[in-house]
Amino acid sequence: MTESTPGNILVINGPNLNLLGTREPEIYGKETLSDIEEKCKAHAARLDLSVIFRQSNSEGEIVDWIHEARNNAQAIIINAGAYTHTSVALMDALLAVELPVVEVHLSNIFKREEFRHHSYISPASVGVICGFGSRGYLMALDALTETIKK
Numbered sequence: 001m002t003e004s005t006p007g008n009i010l011v012i013n014g015p016n017l018n019l020l021g022t023r024e025p026e027i028y029g030k031e032t033l034s035d036i037e038e039k040c041k042a043h044a045a046r047l048d049l050s051v052i053f054r055q056s057n058s059e060g061e062i063v064d065w066i067h068e069a070r071n072n073a074q075a076i077i078i079n080a081g082a083y084t085h086t087s088v089a090l091m092d093a094l095l096a097v098e099l100p101v102v103e104v105h106l107s108n109i110f111k112r113e114e115f116r117h118h119s120y121i122s123p124a125s126v127g128v129i130c131g132f133g134s135r136g137y138l139m140a141l142d143a144l145t146e147t148i149k150k
């Protein structure tokens with residue numbers, strides 16, 4: 001494990017987000033996850049931050065990454081996909097590491113099915129950004145610059 005690097009942000013993407021670009025583009029847009037990663041890295045560089053960008057379909061792997069963030073990140077941006085609405089384990093992990101967290105969703109989860117209105121990630125987050133597509137990730141980086149500076 002490495003020492004905490006100033007300005008390092010861990011961006012975590014949950015299940016099915018690897019399919020962005022072809023997955024329900026009318027809801028999630030046509031950009032791929034690699035497009036979003038590139039945008040995040042470019043924006044982070046402008047803010048003097050660096051980004052570790054990850055995706056997994058496995059809940060346990062995401063829990064492990066959250067734990068590792070204690071040693072290699074100063075903040076977490078997370079789009080937990082469907083685990084948002086189901087995972088007590090992710091909430092507990094985020095609460096345990098005591099890092100600033102921003103929850104992001106491409107779609108406006110409150111405009112969609114009722115089961116998407118509840119998030120286990122929100123109680124562990126500084127704030128939530130949803131409905132702005134990939135721009136939400138960049139907005140989260142902007143928000144965290146302020147949070148990290150304080």
Ligand code: DQA
Pocket residue numbers: 015016017079080081082083084104105106107108109116
């Ligand atoms: C999502 C919204 C979730 O409800 C859904 O399960 C996803 C993507 C979003 O980015 O809009 O997989 O997190």
